[in-house]
Amino acid sequence: MWKWKEVYALTDIVLYWCNIMSDLPIAAVIRIAKKNGAERVGVDAAAALLAKTEEYIVRLTKEADRLARHAGRKTIKEEDVDLAVQWIKD
Protein backbone atom coordinates (compact mmCIF):
# COMPACT_ATOMS: atom_id res chain seq x y z
CA MET A 1 0.00 0.00 0.00
CA TRP A 2 1.06 3.58 -0.63
CA LYS A 3 1.47 6.11 2.07
CA TRP A 4 -0.74 9.19 1.76
CA LYS A 5 2.34 11.40 1.80
CA GLU A 6 3.61 9.69 -1.32
CA VAL A 7 0.26 10.04 -3.07
CA TYR A 8 0.07 13.75 -2.22
CA ALA A 9 3.62 14.32 -3.46
CA LEU A 10 2.89 12.63 -6.79
CA THR A 11 -0.40 14.50 -7.16
CA ASP A 12 1.47 17.77 -6.67
CA ILE A 13 3.98 16.84 -9.33
CA VAL A 14 1.27 15.93 -11.85
CA LEU A 15 -0.74 19.10 -11.15
CA TYR A 16 2.39 21.22 -11.52
CA TRP A 17 3.15 19.47 -14.78
CA CYS A 18 -0.43 20.09 -16.08
CA ASN A 19 0.03 23.74 -15.29
CA ILE A 20 3.35 24.39 -16.95
CA MET A 21 2.55 22.46 -20.11
CA SER A 22 0.55 25.33 -21.56
CA ASP A 23 -1.23 28.42 -20.42
CA LEU A 24 -4.58 27.14 -21.58
CA PRO A 25 -5.32 23.44 -21.99
CA ILE A 26 -6.33 22.67 -25.57
CA ALA A 27 -8.66 19.91 -24.31
CA ALA A 28 -10.73 22.50 -22.43
CA VAL A 29 -11.14 24.68 -25.52
CA ILE A 30 -12.17 21.69 -27.66
CA ARG A 31 -14.62 20.58 -24.97
CA ILE A 32 -16.31 24.00 -24.92
CA ALA A 33 -16.46 23.98 -28.73
CA LYS A 34 -18.07 20.52 -28.84
CA LYS A 35 -20.56 21.42 -26.14
CA ASN A 36 -21.67 24.29 -28.36
CA GLY A 37 -22.48 22.48 -31.56
CA ALA A 38 -19.11 21.91 -33.21
CA GLU A 39 -19.31 18.42 -34.67
CA ARG A 40 -15.63 17.99 -35.50
CA VAL A 41 -12.71 20.29 -34.78
CA GLY A 42 -9.56 19.82 -36.87
CA VAL A 43 -6.17 19.83 -35.15
CA ASP A 44 -5.21 23.05 -36.93
CA ALA A 45 -8.53 24.62 -35.93
CA ALA A 46 -8.07 23.62 -32.29
CA ALA A 47 -4.64 25.27 -32.23
CA ALA A 48 -6.11 28.39 -33.86
CA LEU A 49 -8.99 28.51 -31.34
CA LEU A 50 -6.46 28.25 -28.51
CA ALA A 51 -4.26 31.02 -29.93
CA LYS A 52 -7.22 33.37 -30.53
CA THR A 53 -8.57 32.70 -27.04
CA GLU A 54 -5.23 33.56 -25.47
CA GLU A 55 -5.07 36.73 -27.56
CA TYR A 56 -8.54 37.64 -26.31
CA ILE A 57 -7.55 37.16 -22.65
CA VAL A 58 -4.46 39.31 -23.20
CA ARG A 59 -6.48 42.11 -24.83
CA LEU A 60 -9.17 41.91 -22.14
CA THR A 61 -6.62 41.97 -19.32
CA LYS A 62 -4.71 44.92 -20.74
CA GLU A 63 -7.89 46.99 -21.07
CA ALA A 64 -9.11 45.95 -17.60
CA ASP A 65 -5.72 46.80 -16.08
CA ARG A 66 -5.77 50.21 -17.73
CA LEU A 67 -9.27 50.85 -16.39
CA ALA A 68 -8.26 49.75 -12.87
CA ARG A 69 -5.27 52.12 -12.88
CA HIS A 70 -7.50 54.88 -14.24
CA ALA A 71 -9.72 54.34 -11.18
CA GLY A 72 -6.65 54.60 -8.90
CA ARG A 73 -6.41 50.89 -8.15
CA LYS A 74 -3.73 48.26 -8.69
CA THR A 75 -6.21 45.40 -8.33
CA ILE A 76 -8.42 44.54 -11.29
CA LYS A 77 -12.08 44.25 -10.26
CA GLU A 78 -15.10 42.74 -11.98
CA GLU A 79 -16.32 46.17 -13.08
CA ASP A 80 -13.04 46.71 -14.96
CA VAL A 81 -13.49 43.44 -16.83
CA ASP A 82 -17.11 44.26 -17.68
CA LEU A 83 -16.18 47.68 -19.06
CA ALA A 84 -13.16 46.25 -20.90
CA VAL A 85 -15.44 43.77 -22.73
CA GLN A 86 -17.50 46.69 -24.00
CA TRP A 87 -14.41 48.61 -25.17
CA ILE A 88 -13.19 45.57 -27.07
CA LYS A 89 -16.56 44.99 -28.73
CA ASP A 90 -16.82 48.62 -29.93
Next chain:
Amino acid sequence: MWKWKEVYALTDIVLYWCNIMSDLPIAAVIRIAKKNGAERVGVDAAAALLAKTEEYIVRLTKEADRLARHAGRKTIKEEDVDLAVQWIKD
Protein backbone atom coordinates in the same frame (compact mmCIF):
# COMPACT_ATOMS: atom_id res chain seq x y z
CA MET B 1 9.52 1.39 -4.97
CA TRP B 2 6.40 1.99 -7.07
CA LYS B 3 5.61 0.05 -10.17
CA TRP B 4 5.27 2.15 -13.32
CA LYS B 5 1.77 0.77 -13.87
CA GLU B 6 0.67 2.21 -10.55
CA VAL B 7 2.22 5.59 -11.35
CA TYR B 8 0.50 5.69 -14.75
CA ALA B 9 -2.86 4.77 -13.21
CA LEU B 10 -2.62 7.53 -10.61
CA THR B 11 -1.48 10.05 -13.21
CA ASP B 12 -4.56 9.21 -15.30
CA ILE B 13 -6.84 9.73 -12.33
CA VAL B 14 -5.31 13.12 -11.52
CA LEU B 15 -5.43 14.29 -15.15
CA TYR B 16 -9.06 13.20 -15.42
CA TRP B 17 -9.85 15.08 -12.24
CA CYS B 18 -8.10 18.23 -13.55
CA ASN B 19 -10.24 18.03 -16.67
CA ILE B 20 -13.66 17.58 -15.13
CA MET B 21 -13.21 20.25 -12.49
CA SER B 22 -14.06 23.06 -14.91
CA ASP B 23 -14.13 23.75 -18.61
CA LEU B 24 -11.40 26.34 -18.33
CA PRO B 25 -9.01 26.39 -15.39
CA ILE B 26 -9.18 29.73 -13.60
CA ALA B 27 -5.47 29.43 -12.72
CA ALA B 28 -4.58 29.45 -16.42
CA VAL B 29 -6.59 32.61 -17.06
CA ILE B 30 -5.00 34.40 -14.08
CA ARG B 31 -1.55 33.26 -15.21
CA ILE B 32 -2.07 34.75 -18.67
CA ALA B 33 -3.36 37.97 -17.09
CA LYS B 34 -0.33 38.29 -14.79
CA LYS B 35 2.10 37.56 -17.62
CA ASN B 36 0.58 40.50 -19.44
CA GLY B 37 0.98 43.23 -16.91
CA ALA B 38 -1.90 42.69 -14.47
CA GLU B 39 -0.42 43.35 -11.05
CA ARG B 40 -3.30 42.02 -8.98
CA VAL B 41 -6.48 40.29 -10.11
CA GLY B 42 -9.41 40.26 -7.65
CA VAL B 43 -11.35 37.03 -7.15
CA ASP B 44 -14.47 38.58 -8.69
CA ALA B 45 -12.42 39.82 -11.65
CA ALA B 46 -10.89 36.38 -12.20
CA ALA B 47 -14.35 34.81 -12.31
CA ALA B 48 -15.49 37.51 -14.75
CA LEU B 49 -12.42 36.98 -16.97
CA LEU B 50 -13.16 33.26 -17.03
CA ALA B 51 -16.84 33.78 -17.90
CA LYS B 52 -16.06 36.28 -20.68
CA THR B 53 -13.37 34.00 -22.11
CA GLU B 54 -15.80 31.07 -22.24
CA GLU B 55 -18.38 33.30 -23.93
CA TYR B 56 -15.76 34.28 -26.50
CA ILE B 57 -14.89 30.65 -27.27
CA VAL B 58 -18.60 29.87 -27.68
CA ARG B 59 -19.15 32.80 -30.06
CA LEU B 60 -16.00 31.96 -32.03
CA THR B 61 -16.93 28.28 -32.32
CA LYS B 62 -20.48 28.98 -33.46
CA GLU B 63 -19.28 31.33 -36.21
CA ALA B 64 -16.51 28.92 -37.27
CA ASP B 65 -18.97 26.02 -37.37
CA ARG B 66 -21.36 28.05 -39.51
CA LEU B 67 -18.53 28.93 -41.90
CA ALA B 68 -17.41 25.29 -42.10
CA ARG B 69 -20.95 24.15 -42.96
CA HIS B 70 -21.21 26.97 -45.48
CA ALA B 71 -18.11 25.52 -47.15
CA GLY B 72 -19.73 22.07 -47.21
CA ARG B 73 -17.67 20.63 -44.36
CA LYS B 74 -18.51 19.15 -40.98
CA THR B 75 -14.97 19.62 -39.67
CA ILE B 76 -13.93 23.08 -38.52
CA LYS B 77 -10.60 24.13 -40.07
CA GLU B 78 -8.13 26.87 -39.20
CA GLU B 79 -9.45 29.07 -42.03
CA ASP B 80 -12.93 28.98 -40.47
CA VAL B 81 -11.55 30.15 -37.13
CA ASP B 82 -9.52 32.93 -38.79
CA LEU B 83 -12.56 34.20 -40.68
CA ALA B 84 -14.80 33.87 -37.60
CA VAL B 85 -12.42 36.11 -35.62
CA GLN B 86 -12.86 38.81 -38.26
CA TRP B 87 -16.66 38.50 -38.21
CA ILE B 88 -16.68 38.85 -34.44
CA LYS B 89 -14.43 41.91 -34.51
CA ASP B 90 -16.53 43.72 -37.11
